[in-house]
Amino acid sequence: MGKLHKKGKAGAAINYITRNQALKKLQVTLADFRRLCILKGIYPREPKNKKKANKGSTAPSTFYYAKDIQYLMHEPILGKFREYKTFAKKMAKVMSKGQYSTAKTLAENKPIYTLDHIIKERYPTFTDALRDLDDALCMIFLFATMPKTEKIKSETIENCQRLAAEFQHYILHTRSLRKTFLSIKGIYYQAEIKGQTVTWLVPYQFSQDVPTDVDFRVMLTFLEFHQTLCGFVNYRLYSDVNLVYPPALDLKLDEGGAGMNALIIESTQSSANIAKTVNQPITSSVAASLSKEEKQRLQESEKRLKSLSSKIARIQETEDNTTTAENDQDADSAMDEFPAPLPNLDGTATGTVTFTDIQKASQHLTHFQSLFSNCAIFLSREVPRYSLEFVLRALGAQVGWDAVLGEGSPFDENDDRITHQISDRPTQGHRFLSRQYVQPQWAYDCINAGKILVGDAYFVGKTLPPHLSPFVEAKEGDYVPDANQFEGQTEDLAIESGDEDEEDEDEDDEDEDEEDADEEEEEDAEHKDLHQIELEAEAKGVAFTEFEAKENKKKTKAAKAAAEPAASSAPATRSAGKKRTAAEAEAEEAKELAKIMMTNKQQKLYTKIQYGKDKKAAEVEKLTKKKEQLAKTAKASANKKAKK
């Protein structure tokens, strides 16, 4: 007989701990425990067997992983919480006695805790931090627009505004914005930072209605953590691109409502340079006594300074061409780092990412990053500058705005350089012929499409084409709203990248040619003696029906290929009412028969999956039907109009 196992000594019974047990163990109040959980990122678990985890009891309770709680016991913050409690007691005592000077001293020695170690603990690498930045950014952008209330201090709001502006500046600087989406909830942005996609949602800038059914203690604890995280991430991001962190704040611009422009972004090298250049005359005068080596070094540094000073000029300019160039360089250097594709043993390069692929991707990226680089865009006073300026500048545009929208506009409405004017009004009174008047959606659609769309559809006062989410990746069987949405022609602006596009297309053509060649081969095979193939198949052990099916497939493929040019525009979804062919009916019957042989487990799983699939299909069908209906009604109304 094996060793006797006592109940409740192993497994779920000791792996999990209920919340009340955890409170007892940690000797904290529930509020403190919650704060700890938020800060430390500890969350309840769902044990597989609750009864076992709860030592036989089936009473509903929240379970935590026992080791998580164990690990909380050594948390320095826990000590700080206790200190704070005593501080609060002392303070209350002193205040009730009216000893205000003592209270002041006490207040100055208030226990303060930092969350640095927790950030490091939760995100051991910078990439981890970036991966979890979504929620933090959403929170910070939300609180940046919140009004000051009893619970939300103005310092918090200011800090959030600052962090948000800093982050946006980084995105501008590195041109890492990828997607945007105007939703009914707010504006979604997606950026790619160090290979991680970061998505955040910014509410439309209206005064937020502070709800009463929200526990702001929870929100603020989260915010506390998110602020710290964002601060460290911003520091790291800035230092990675050699910018000074924290950036200085131009108070005058800030008061003028310049928004994120109020921050003065400086390069670390530039500031160092200035210091050095000031010092240089003195050092050169003393240089006589210096050794040769040092002289050399000085000369080198001087050289570097010269090159750097030009760089600073570039950085400090709001013009973007130079920065894109820099980016190009960056991209090139990044490209260089890619390991060369390993020479394939077979000598074929199929299935692996080739160097040319990477090159193409990077070219595409650089083109995307300088999407608006040839545009000077003016924002009318009724458009949301906070978003448009960010979005346009993030892709290289020069943006000016009406004075109503704040200070700091680089050019005014009458400037000749302006290529586009974004306005959102029923009609446009005075028009400059040299520029296009578009609605704000144009900018977002351009970004999502990756090219500059013709502004006609977006002309002021026109009914806009639908704005689609760029985050949806259409899978097979999904409903695709209107594929032609982004098929608008690119503008006839003199963009060098246009040529690249053409190249791309050429390459596509080549690919197609290759495919064609494959098919041809197959056809050749078909010309072989069918009987022989049959024999071969039999020898291989392929059932006759399978073989036949294969043959049929080939045939249908060929037929399809023939029919494709004619019916390429036919809708992908097949109408359900179509008469089934005999082959289909047979296949269906075979499937039905095969289902009989499924095990019970498989059957259940199959029905489950099929349920989900059916649901999705029903949704798609609903949408298609709706669309058809809409098209019909539209047509009918058009006819009516025509008759009239």
Place this chain on the structure above:
Amino acid sequence: MPSTRPTRKATALKAAPALAKKATPEPTKKAVVAPKSKKRTVEEARDDSEDEFGEVAIDMASDDDEEDMDGDDESDGAEDFPEEGEEGQDMSAADLEEDEDEDSEGSYMDGDSIVDSQEELDEEDVEDDEESDFDDLVEDDIDPNFGHNLNEPLAPESDYNPIIREYPEIDPVYDSDSSTEENENTVGNIPMHWYDDYPHIGYDINGKKIMRPATGDELDKFLSTMDDPDSWLSAHNYKEGQDVKLSAEELEIIRRLEGNRIPDADYNPYEDQVEFFSSKTEIMPLSAAPEPKRRFIPSKHEAKRIMKIVRAIREGRIVPRKSGYVPPKPKYYNLWNDAEDKPREEHVMHITAPKMKLPTHDESYNPPAEYLPTEEEIKEWNEMDKEDRPKNYLPQKYNALRNVPGYGQFIQERFERCLDLYLAPRVRKNRLNIDPESLIPKLPSPRDLQPFPTRLAIEFLGHEGRVRSISVDPTGLWMASGSDDKTVRIWEISTGRCMATYYLDELVTSVVWGPNKEVAVLAVACGYKVGLILPEKLFSPELALHTEEYLKAGFASVTTGEPNPKAQWKQPTPAEFEKGIRVWVHLQKPVKQVTWHRKGDYFSTVAPDANNSAKTKGAVQRVMFHPTKPMFFVATQRYVRQYNLQRQELVKTMQTGVKWISSLDVHPAGDNLIIGSYDKRLCWFDLDLSSKPYKTLRYHQQAIRSVAYHKRYPLFASCADDGNVQIFHGMVYNDLLQNPLIVPVKILKNVHQRVDALGALCVEWHPTQPWLISSGADHTIKLFS
């Protein structure tokens, strides 16, 4: 202003209608009452006093003069307090002096406030003058009593006079309560009903009884109340045993008490404080103690403490507070060091929070029109519980970005996300990312497994009841069918013609051809008996003769020995014989099934109603002979048992796992068997493999009625109450290691119509061809080829 002391006599005051007290006709009485009532109006008081004077005038002529004099004195400018003091003194003095008659006045004066009536005052003063006179003590005591009692105390007075100790005159201090009392009942604050049985109601200060004043009867009381307009102003004084009229002051006091105010209207609760100990140096200080030392010598203890702080400051232990304290700002630095940082190791228990779902097209401010909800959808969404909604927003379309409002639920949604992050239990869910088609087993195509019946070839019509049982003869030419219309029909398979019909007297539950080709015999189960039929016409005479002989031999062998009560073999009647019935076997219970041994030497019957469940371990459903070996299969409700007939022992029990077996068939090779059950299952048993089913299939929608193996082809079929017939390819390999291959090849749908919840009742294979024959509750027999 004279201060009134209402407390004096208000103790036992009871507001009551004035009792039988005729104030006007009896001035003496009034006079007695008067001193008690302090709240009388001024006018009244005056009237009374005048009345009294009117009466007393004769006796007190001398007094009057003095009164006048005193009155003048008083009016000159008498102070309140001294006067009171005087009054107090008066009382006792007056008490002592006064005559009976006078007394009334004196007491009246005494109790009342003096200022109101000048005359009263005067009178008092007169009494004052006569301080020294102590003679009339006794009379004085009695004088509160009423008229008719007045005479009484006079007699005892004379008796007691020498005994009574006369108290020295008390000099009442100012404010002394007792000083103002006169002829007070001294019993104290006791329940007055203690004196109910006595003629007196208490004692005065000298220990004399105070007699109870006369009270009239109820009528008197009533009349007095009617007569006296002021009766409502009077109250009963229990201590004195009479009604007293409340004076205006007393009424005022009552009113003030009711209003929760201080009774005395003149009392000022907020008097200026008199500062005894102030900064002012008084000429006559309250305390003349010398200034203590501590006032002018510095404290040693304090010096010590200060020195402690000084030393600490000098040593730098105490740093003075900097002006302008600024709370520390968070400092950021490069937290991550790429060279040293190692990503966290993946741990099973660590579950990262899922990211927020990215928005879909319908969340757009300007979605394609087909995403917009219809009115019904909006209504449905609004009526749904918040938790049940598939999405927390309704798609909406705005023509321009300027029209887009702020999202009202933004903070709530973020808050919910926060809650999800720290409150929602996380569990790792393995999402199956498999193609559902991959779950469907890959089976050989049915087309590769041909031949099997696919289409209806012949329909056999003629029965007028459910066709319960069918059987094909071993040659494959004929088919027999037994029906609920009490007939057995024999059909030609190739044409569908009915060749013979046997009318029996019971429902035919089972028909089976003998398996021996040399003997053409059909066993028919019909009610309580089994008949053996020889359809002579269908067979050659030789075969018929051979069968005849065979049956005779069999009959003889059975009947020669001891008759078996359970199965009695009997000859049919000549009419029956004419039809072709050769033998009847009578049984004790209705027979449900007949089955032949493979050689046709034996047959077995099943009568489930026969109660021998102890032996069979459950009601027998089906039995079957092994096709090659001397084995016998018995299917009870849930088990199939295999018996060795030679050794007469149980070989094996198969646990089917079904609830109720309906049918059973053994594979022609004998190593496999299938059962059908009423709970829709079909089980395939591999006898060599296990006692549990090799495969359990559930595909029929209703109870399976019959299952059958084909004798030659690797086919088997099942039929069920749903009217469907399923055909399977069931290949059994000679190789023991290879499991049987079961492939469903055809579903024959709605072969038989459902009648009374019964569909297809029996399936049977053609012995040589891949043809399937099925019979059903719709009176038809169908052949599929």
